[in-house]
Amino acid sequence: MRIAVAGLGLIGGSLLRALDAAGHEVVGFDADPATRDAARAAGFPVAESLAEAASGSELTALGVPMPVLPQLITELAGYDGLVTDVTSVKGPVRDLVRAHGVGRFVGGHPMAGKETSGFAASEKDLFDGCAWVLCLEPGETDLGDWLTLARLFTGMGARVVPATADEHxxxxxxxxxxxxxxxxxxxxxxxxxxxxxxxxxxxxxxxxxxxxxxxxxxxxxxxxxxxxxxxxxxxxxxxxxxxxxxxxxxxxxxxxxxxxxxxxxxxxAWPATPGEPATIPAAVPALLELGRSGGWVTSVGDGEVVALRPESGR
Amino acid sequence: MRIAVAGLGLIGGSLLRALDAAGHEVVGFDADPATRDAARAAGFPVAESLAEAASGSELTALGVPMPVLPQLITELAGYDGLVTDVTSVKGPVRDLVRAHGVGRFVGGHPMAGKETSGFAASEKDLFDGCAWVLCLEPGETDLGDWLTLARLFTGMGARVVPATADEHxxxxxxxxxxxxxxxxxxxxxxxxxxxxxxxxxxxxxxxxxxxxxxxxxxxxxxxxxxxxxxxxxxxxxxxxxxxxxxxxxxxxxxxxxxxxxxxxxxxxAWPATPGEPATIPAAVPALLELGRSGGWVTSVGDGEVVALRPESGR
Missing domain, CATH: 1.10.3660.10 (6-phosphogluconate dehydrogenase C-terminal like domain)
Known part of the structure; x- marks a missing residue:
């Protein structure tokens, strides 16, 4: 599928690279012209606006810091694709999305980072093995959308952890x-x-x-x-x-x-040693229980997911 | 000079190896027979008692943890050589030595360690570049003894830091x-x-x-x-x-x-970048001032020492 990544700093830039490496069609955007040039120089298609990037993309990932998020969410009013983000706090993002009525949104937070920042520091393997929280709000998050993102990020090597925004x-x-x-x-x-x-x-x-x-x-x-x-x-x-x-x-x-x-x-006892892979239903209660027990999704199948959880976990 | 090292765990064992590598005559002792055997198997002369190790040694270094220190200090009553230790708290050691009237004592604390312990984990380079506090109590510590130890430990590559026990x-x-x-x-x-x-x-x-x-x-x-x-x-x-x-x-x-x-x-700003080496008098006030300013001794000369201190230090 075609995916837009808006905000091409360390996380957004790495996401652009990782999705491209995983074989997806990507298009980038950044508010800073110099960053757009850097991404183009690295061989990526880059749009001149968020609207241009999102148009025709089934998914738009917002790789911007929290203070900039409200503006981008507003600009995406009317967009019918799926939207996700990568900010480090999820309750305020959930509230923001509720207030602005974004159609399809699943909040995310990859637990990755390094001392350096910016597109120049981005790398396609940044998320390899990293925990990536995908927010799952009972009665609110569309499970199909959640599984779409879980499939995408596990395909990049991330460990996808289901949790509510408050738990996160x-x-x-x-x-x-x-x-x-x-x-x-x-x-x-x-x-x-x-x-x-x-x-x-x-x-x-x-x-x-x-x-x-x-x-x-x-x-x-x-x-x-x-x-x-x-x-x-x-x-x-x-x-x-x-x-x-x-x-x-x-x-x-x-x-x-x-x-x-x-x-x-x-x-x-940290980090926990995972036990054997197990198949669990792709259902909200089972997924949230997995996250609460310290486990994560490693791949997404048809109506079920493959999960790992700590060997001595409860 | 001949040096006895009593207590051959990670620190004591490493000290035995480092002094040997620096060309000194060493003799080890440990209360545990298996540790004595291990040190002998590694090629070091090992005594069967603290008294035997100390006898004929100009310096006895106590490489034991704090709880064992009082007993060894007591056993060294009458010993006329220099005594030092490596425990991580210096005020209580100072008080202990005062109470027992050890003749010549200079407390020390190498800021070195690793996750593993015991003689098997010891290594001759453990103190290379490490800060080694040598306690200097005005009106109490013999400056000649202090300089003897400072020469010894800087000769092994340590950065010798002068400080009172309370400052340490x-x-x-x-x-x-x-x-x-x-x-x-x-x-x-x-x-x-x-x-x-x-x-x-x-x-x-x-x-x-x-x-x-x-x-x-x-x-x-x-x-x-x-x-x-x-x-x-x-x-x-x-x-x-x-x-x-x-x-x-x-x-x-x-x-x-x-x-x-x-x-x-x-x-x-940490760790501080040292400025150019400078020669300072081998005198108690100058040495304590050096320690307080974040500096250390790199070598000991005749009536003076070579010191480094932070570039932007006060």
Whole structure:
């Protein structure tokens, strides 16, 4: 099928390349003329407007950041193809789409990225093996549209994870947004302590890596998911305060141990080892249960999908 | 000179190998007979007791964890050589040595490690380029002894950082102990949320890596440095609460930005680029100032040392 990709930065550009490599007919668009030229120079057909790219495309993928999304959604009023996006927060996108009445929309979020950005950094293998959340809202998402995208993205090598927008947002606050805030305050510690900076080794290097992200990006990501981020932040602050309390014990080195066990077990067991592939019905409840159990779709068949889930999963 | 290394785990074993490779006469000892056999099989002379190893050695390096240190310090009563250690907390060691009246002691802490442990994991290059804190207490540490160790460890490729025990403990709470606690609560988040675990990517992987450390090791490390850890933990909890407050703003994505700048700048500037080598007096105030400015000793001369410090350092 013909697919339009609007927004050709790291994610959109990589999606254009990956879909092309998977044998699909693609057309790109970017608001920046220089980016359009770069994509053309790389051999891709590029339209001069979103309307031109979408026209005649069965699917339009929006590879733009959250702040730009409302405008593109508005421009797509009347478009009868399928629309998806790649932004890192899904509840606000769901609300946006509801408000604007986009005909056929399935929100997505590939858990891929790297330190660099822009079309020049894009690569066709960026999504190989990466988890790609596809939002599935009971009574709202069209299952056929969902399966179309699941087939497309598993065909590019992604692990497609079914989840509601709310489930997605709660999960990413834990594994991405709050980790960014933690990394930031840890990194700031050395700003007035050069001795500490000189002693920083592995635990500091890894624990602070994402603190170097542009503050505007981290703030937009956390700001778009603020209620989940706040809830998780307060829960973790409570756990850290319990740890601090344990350090007041007569034997702090013993008292602290139980507070560290859950994290050690969880991290040692991560990433989960998948069990054997299993076929499950291509139905909303079965798919959402798969996502909640830590599993994902590896391919889409006729009325069923092939799924993997953690070996010791529940 | 002849050097005894007592305790032949990852750090002690690596120290034995590194000193041997640097051309020193070494003798090892470990309380565990199997470890003694392993070190002998690797070609090293190994004594059957601490006393036998120390006897005739000008320096005895204690490569044992904190809980075992008091016993070895007691056994070394009457030893007239120089003694050093490698434990990760220095205030309690200083107090221990004061209480037992060890003749000549300079505490040390190489900022090196890896996931594996034991003599089998030891390697001669473990300390190459690593920061090695050597404690320098004004009016207490013998400068000649300090310089002897600084010459020895810089000769093995380490960056020797002068600091008081208190300065060391405050710094490592920031760059190691608190990061371990943060990693632990971040990792524990996925223990009852398989979906979050399936979505975890780079920021989760790096931000939680050290959570997999054995809880007893992390607890002993933090417990031995509890006042510094608690102080820093409370300071960072305060910053996280400010971030949560910023997320309540009308435009949370803008309000959060200033809270992320310090961390982003600090992490982007880390590790510091050293300036040109400079010669400074081998004197306590000059050495401590070097450490406080984020610098380190690269070689020891006659009455002076060669030092590097961050290019933009203060």
């Amino acid at each position: 947002d709660a999960a990413v606050s834990k594994i991405s947004h709050v980790p960014h805030l933690f990394a930031s305050v840890l990194a700031a510690q050395i700003s007035d302590d050069p001795l500490a900076g000189a002693l920083g080794a592995g635990s500091f290097r890894d624990g602070t890596r994402v603190a170097a992200t542009r503050p505007e990006l981290t703030a937009a990501m956390c700001g778009g998911n603020r209620r989940s981020v706040q809830r998780e932040l307060h829960r973790l602050i409570g756990l850290l305060e319990e740890m601090s309390g344990a350090l007041d014990a007569d034997d702090p080195g013993t008292a602290l141990v139980p507070h560290l066990r859950l994290g050690a077990q969880a991290r040692q | 403990d405050a710094a490592v709470s920031k760059i190691s102990h608190v990061p371990h606690l943060f990693a632990s609560v971040l990792a524990a988040q996925i223990s009852d949320d398989p979906l979050a675990g399936a979505l975890g990517a780079g920021s989760f992987r790096d931000g939680t890596r050290v959570a997999a450390t054995r809880p007893e090791l992390t607890a002993a490390m933090c417990g031995g440095n509890r006042r510094s850890v608690q102080r820093e933990l409370h300071r960072l909890i305060g910053l996280l609460e400010e971030m949560s407050g910023a997320l309540d703003a009308d435009d949370p994505g803008t309000a959060l930005v200033p809270h992320l700048r310090l961390g982003a700048q600090a992490r982007q």
